[in-house]
Structure formats: C-alpha cells, structure tokens
Amino acid sequence: MTQPSTTEIPPPEGLERLLGSPLVTEIEFLTARARALGSAKANALLAPLDLKIRSYAVLSLACSGAAPSQRELAEFLLLDPSQIVALVDGLEQRGLVKRETDPQDRRSKVIKGTAKGRRLLAQAAAATQQAEDQAMGNLSPTERAQLRDLLRRIAF
Amino acid sequence: MTQPSTTEIPPPEGLERLLGSPLVTEIEFLTARARALGSAKANALLAPLDLKIRSYAVLSLACSGAAPSQRELAEFLLLDPSQIVALVDGLEQRGLVKRETDPQDRRSKVIKGTAKGRRLLAQAAAATQQAEDQAMGNLSPTERAQLRDLLRRIAF
DNA sequence: CCGAATAGTTGAAAATGTCAATAGTTCTAT
DNA sequence: ATAGAACTATTGACATTTTCAACTATTCGG
Numbered sequence: 510m511t512q513p514s515t516t517e518i519p520p521p522e523g524l525e526r527l528l529g530s531p532l533v534t535e536i537e538f539l540t541a542r543a544r545a546l547g548s549a550k551a552n553a554l555l556a557p558l559d560l561k562i563r564s565y566a567v568l569s570l571a572c573s574g575a576a577p578s579q580r581e582l583a584e585f586l587l588l589d590p591s592q593i594v595a596l597v598d599g600l601e602q603r604g605l606v607k608r609e610t611d612p613q614d615r616r617s618k619v620i621k622g623t624a625k626g627r628r629l630l631a632q633a634a635a636a637t638q639q640a641e642d643q644a645m646g647n648l649s650p651t652e653r654a655q656l657r658d659l660l661r662r663i664a665f
Numbered sequence: 666m667t668q669p670s671t672t673e674i675p676p677p678e679g680l681e682r683l684l685g686s687p688l689v690t691e692i693e694f695l696t697a698r699a700r701a702l703g704s705a706k707a708n709a710l711l712a713p714l715d716l717k718i719r720s721y722a723v724l725s726l727a728c729s730g731a732a733p734s735q736r737e738l739a740e741f742l743l744l745d746p747s748q749i750v751a752l753v754d755g756l757e758q759r760g761l762v763k764r765e766t767d768p769q770d771r772r773s774k775v776i777k778g779t780a781k782g783r784r785l786l787a788q789a790a791a792a793t794q795q796a797e798d799q800a801m802g803n804l805s806p807t808e809r810a811q812l813r814d815l816l817r818r819i820a821f
Numbered sequence: 822c823c824g825a826a827t828a829g830t831t832g833a834a835a836a837t838g839t840c841a842a843t844a845g846t847t848c849t850a851t
Numbered sequence: 852a853t854a855g856a857a858c859t860a861t862t863g864a865c866a867t868t869t870t871c872a873a874c875t876a877t878t879c880g881g
Contacts, residue, residue, distance in 0.1 A: 527741050528821070530729040531790070532722055536797050536809070537707050539816035540700040541718070545743045546820065547693045562697070563868095566688055573686040580828055585683050587701045589870065594830060616828040616877045634687070641692050647818045653692070656819075659812040660695035662803045664702065665684070719837095736859060745839065750861060772846045772859040826879070836869065841862105848857070 536663075543644075551640040558633050559603075563588075565633050567596045571606045572622030572630045578611065579618055605629055692819075699800075707796040714789050715759075719744075721789050723752045727762045728778030728786045734767065735774055761785055 532538050548562050555565055566586055570577050579597060583590045597620055600606040605626035608618045622630065645653050688694050704718050711721055722742055726733050735753060739746045753776055756762040761782035764774045778786065801809050 524737060524741055526731045527726060527729070527733055527737065530726055530731060532725040532729070533817070534813065535793060536801065536813060536816065537700075537703045537718065537793060538722060539813065539820045540696055540703060542743060542820040543816055544693075544696045544700045547696060551693050562693065566694060569688040570683060570686055573683070573688070575682045575686060577683055578828075581680060581683065585680055587698060589868095590829065591831075591871090592869080611828095614828080614878070618829070637691060637693060645692060645819055648815065652815060655811065656815040657690065657692060657695065659804065659808060659815070660692065660699055661689070663801055663812075664695045664698040734859080735861095745837095746860065747840090747862075748838075770847070770859085774860070822881100824880090827877080829874105829876085831874080832872090834869100834871080836867105838867065839865080841864085843862080844860090846857100846859080849855085851853085851855105 547640065547644045550644055551637050554636040554640045555633060558629060558636065560629075560633055563592075564596055564600060565630075565637065567593070567620070568600055568605055568622060568626055568630050568633065571600070571620045572627050576619045576621055579620065582620065600626070703796065703800045706799055707793050710792040710796045711789060714785060714792065716785075716789055719748075720752055720756060721786075721793065723749070723776070724756055724761055724778060724782055724786050724789065727756070727776045728783050732775045732777055735776065738776065756782070 527533070551562050551565075555561060560568070563586070567582060570582060570585065577585070579590060579593045582588070582597075583593045586593075588596075597606060597608065601608060604623055606620050606622050608620060611617045611619050645656075648656065683689070707718050707721075711717060716724070719742075723738060726738060726741065733741070735746060735749045738744075738753075739749045742749075744752075753762060753764065757764060760779055762776050762778050764776060767773045767775050801812075804812065
C-alpha cells in the first residue's frame with residue numbers, strides 16, 4: 510500500500526524537498542557544498558598527474574614567479590606551516606619545485622618551480638580548467654566572471 | 666620588470682604579491698578559501714552552543730519540517746552515511762533531535778527536531794547569520810543575493 | 822650583546838574522510 | 852510466494868587532514 514506507487518512520478522533525486530530549507534539560503538552552506546563538489550571533480554582530474562588540489566596550488570604559486578616563502582604559502586592557502594612542509598617535501602622529491610634559503614632572511618625558504626614543475630603545471634592547469642568548466646557548466650561567461658569577483662571579495 | 670621595489674615598502678600583509686597569481690582566478694581556489702574563512706568564523710560563533718557547522722546543518726534540516734532520512738542527509742550534505750550516524754547520535758543524546766523509523770519504509774529513519782532542538786536552532790541560526798554578515802561585510806545586499814543565486818547553481 | 826620574536830621542521834593527538842562488512846528491510850522477478 | 856538483488860542504517864578499521872606543542876636556527880629590538 511504505497512501511496513505514490515501507481516501513477517506518481519518518482520522524484521529523480523528526491524532531495525527537492527530539502528531545497529526549500531532555510532539552510533539553502535546560507536552562503537556558508539552553499540560555499541561548502543560547491544567546494545565539496547568542485548574539489549572532488551578537480552582531484553579526480555588531477556589524479557593522473559599525481560597531484561591533489563593542495564599540491565597543485567603550491568605548485569602553481571611556486572611557478573607563478575612570486576617566489577613565495579613557506580610562511581606566505583601557509584597564510585595564503587590557510588594551511589598550517591607544517592602542512593606546507595609536507596606538501597613542499599612531496600613536490601621537491603619529485604623535482605617539481607626547489608627550496609632556496611632567502612639571502613635576505615636565512616630563516617625563510619623561498620619556493621620556486623623547476624622546468625619540470627612548470628611542464629607539469631601546464632597539464633595540471635588544463636585539468637583544473639576542465640574541472641571548472643564542468644562545475645560551472647550552468648553559468649554563462651558573464652556569470653562566471655561575476656561569481657569570480659564576488660568570491661574574490663569574500664575570500665580575502 | 667616585475668620589481669616595483671623603488672623603496673622598501675613593507676606590505677601590511679605581504680601577500681599582495683600572490684594576488685596576481687593565476688591561481689586566484691580559479692573558482693575552485695576562491696571557493697575553498699571563502700569556505701575556510703567562513704566556516705572558521707561560523708564554528709567560532711557556534712562553539713558557545715556546542716555546535717559545529719556540521720551538527721548545525723543537521724539540526725537545521727531536522728527542524729525544517731522536511732523530516733529527512735539519514736540517507737537524504739548524507740546525500741544533501743555530501744557526507745558518508747556513517748558520519749550522519751555520528752552527528753545524529755550526538756544531537757539525539759542531547760535531546761535536540763529524534764529518530765523515527767519511517768512507517769513507509771522501516772529501513773529508513775526520519776530525523777525530526779524536538780522543541781528543545783528548535784529553541785537551540787533559533788540561537789544557532791542567529792549565530793550563523795552573524796557569521797555571514799561578517800564574512801560578507803564587503804558586499805551590498807544585491808551582491809549578496811547575486812552570490813547566493815550563483816552559488817546555488819553550481820552547488821546543485 | 823641578550824632576550825623576544827619568527828621561519829621552518831618534527832612529531833603526536835584529535836578530527837574527518839573513506840571504505841568494507843553486517844543486520845534488517847524492501848523490491849524484483851520469477 | 853519466495854529467492855535473490857538492492858537499499859538503510861550501523862559498526863569498525865584505516866587513511867588523510869587538522870591542530871598543536873615543542874625545537875633549532877635565525878633575525879630583530881633595545
């Protein structure tokens with residue numbers, strides 16, 4: 510005796526009921542969900558290159574020409590300094606980045622991408638670009654630009 | 666020439682240099698950073714109520730009237746079902762929600778907020794609202810609405 | 822020069838995420 | 852009607868991530 514058995518339309522997802530919840534109006538929830546979906550996709554596309562979002566971000570900044578110190582990476586990526594150590598260790602062992610002690614301040618080490626690192630970054634950037642395209646398939650280029658700008662203003 | 670070092674101007678944060686990095690144009694990175702900042706703030710404001718973002722989300726959905734099953738919560742919050750068990754356990758032990766086996770399908774358990782749960786939710790919602798206000802202080806009400814809509818479209 | 826502060830590193834503990842196995846229930850196809 | 856497939860919640864193991872407290876080397880301020 511199931512009520513919606515005979516001629517009722519089965520909901521494709523069944524979660525429409527929850528979409529009306531007040532939670533869905535909260536930016537915090539929406540960013541968390543968008544991030545979870547996006548990073549899952551990006552990680553999947555980066556996996557063939559033996560990178561994750563984290564290591565990709567470090568590699569990208571290392572190759573950007575900005576020559577960030579590990580402390581700067583930690584602050585920028587909102588990670589604990591000890592995590593940066595692990596990430597840079599991994600990339601350095603693969604010959605993708607190198608540590609250089611800053612002559613100005615010999616406590617700090619500047620992270621620079623190697624030629625090999627830049628080559629891998631090119632592929633990785635293509636992968637994340639693809640992930641972004643998939644994630645934002647619903648949005649027009651204008652809307653994507655809008656979203657980028659709005660996010661940038663709450664992310665810094 | 667990327668060296669504007671006319672005089673030694675110590676930057677207030679020092680991270681401006683990294684803001685020009687290509688990484689900053691990637692939505693994935695921006696949502697991750699926005700989410701990290703936002704959830705840190707929200708968690709801090711929820712801490713006095715002995716809630717975290719996760720438990721708050723479950724409580725909110727439980728009290729929404731939608732009477733979600735645990736499987737639905739898992740899918741909606743993009744969490745493993747086993748994590749839902751733990752979250753609901755915690756809330757149930759505090760008398761904030763209750764489990765009811767669905768008469769329609771006795772495998773599934775429907776989560777409903779109690780009166781006590783709704784009272785706490787009211788305070789918690791105020792806290793997250795405050796967190797959101799702080800996080801989006803830079804944005805006008807119109808921009809906030811825009812951001813919400815754009816996020817909603819990539820989050821589902 | 823000396824003490825305070827900082828950058829990187831190490832290691833441990835706590836929190837999260839992931840996954841496989843299980844019991845009870847429902848569904849599907851004979 | 853029933854056997855087998857599929858699904859829900861649950862448990863427990865295991866990996867990953869997060870968080871934090873030391874410790875060394877170096878720089879900074881007085």
